[in-house]
Amino acid sequence: MLIFPAIDLYEKKAVRLLKGEYDKMTVYSDNPLGIAKDFEKEGAECIHIVDLEGAKDGTTPNYETVENIVKNTGLFTEIGGGIRSMQVVEKYINAGVDRVILGTAAVNDESFLSEAVKNYKDKIAVGVDIKDGYVAIKGWTEKSDYDCYVFCKKMRDMGVKTLIITDISKDGAMQGTNHGLYKSLSEKFDINITASGGVSCIEDIKKLRAINLYGAIIGKAYYTKAISLKEAIEVAR
Numbered sequence: 001m002l003i004f005p006a007i008d009l010y011e012k013k014a015v016r017l018l019k020g021e022y023d024k025m026t027v028y029s030d031n032p033l034g035i036a037k038d039f040e041k042e043g044a045e046c047i048h049i050v051d052l053e054g055a056k057d058g059t060t061p062n063y064e065t066v067e068n069i070v071k072n073t074g075l076f077t078e079i080g081g082g083i084r085s086m087q088v089v090e091k092y093i094n095a096g097v098d099r100v101i102l103g104t105a106a107v108n109d110e111s112f113l114s115e116a117v118k119n120y121k122d123k124i125a126v127g128v129d130i131k132d133g134y135v136a137i138k139g140w141t142e143k144s145d146y147d148c149y150v151f152c153k154k155m156r157d158m159g160v161k162t163l164i165i166t167d168i169s170k171d172g173a174m175q176g177t178n179h180g181l182y183k184s185l186s187e188k189f190d191i192n193i194t195a196s197g198g199v200s201c202i203e204d205i206k207k208l209r210a211i212n213l214y215g216a217i218i219g220k221a222y223y224t225k226a227i228s229l230k231e232a233i234e235v236a237r
Helices: 032-041 052-057 063-072 086-094 104-108 110-123 148-157 179-188 202-211 229-236
Strands: 002-010 013-018 021-029 046-051 076-080 099-102 124-131 134-137 142-147 162-167 192-196 215-218
Touching: 002 032, 002 052, 002 063, 002 192, 002 229, 013 032, 021 032, 032 063, 046 052, 046 063, 063 076, 063 086, 076 124, 086 099, 086 110, 099 104, 099 110, 104 110, 104 134, 110 124, 124 148, 134 148, 142 148, 148 162, 148 179, 162 179, 179 192, 179 202, 202 215, 202 229, 215 229
Parallel strands: 002 046, 002 215, 046 076, 076 099, 099 124, 124 162, 162 192, 192 215
Antiparallel strands: 002 013, 013 021, 124 134, 134 142
């Protein structure tokens, strides 16, 4: 299982939200590149980046910060947050980003998702953000009509290879991750699943590893030193 330490970007700073709420934001650093380099020193091979401003309005205000991380580290880089056009997908991939994550656009614009998968194949992932069993969109501010299982099946059938699945109720709460949800989804769908939200201790990593998931994202637990990234990577292997 791969470990993806996370950087959430807002106004070029590394921040964390609690349960996706922008008014519950903690700023951890004004040097995201420095954090990415720290990830590397701890043994990380991958990084998960979210542009929180982009997630709300579909722009790329933190593009330069992402580009900086790509150019100055050897990390496999995936980016999500507000990617709603082929132009933005191409912009990130041309900058050297390894995987682009579609969220709102995957729900609202089937033809765009289809074109992105056709053109970039496994460089396209879909973020499935789950709120009360349904897929949430627009930076988690709205709930769609999609049941999460129906949506995951649709993504698989459209050729998406990787799903990044977040239980919003667990995100940033440091109360453990939703193992039951990930176990159920991984048993139903033959697709790469990355667990996101609530990974708060080494025991969480062990349980997710036992399910044989593709990956797990570590966010707040890293910044609060609740988890040693180095140990998490070793346990995940």
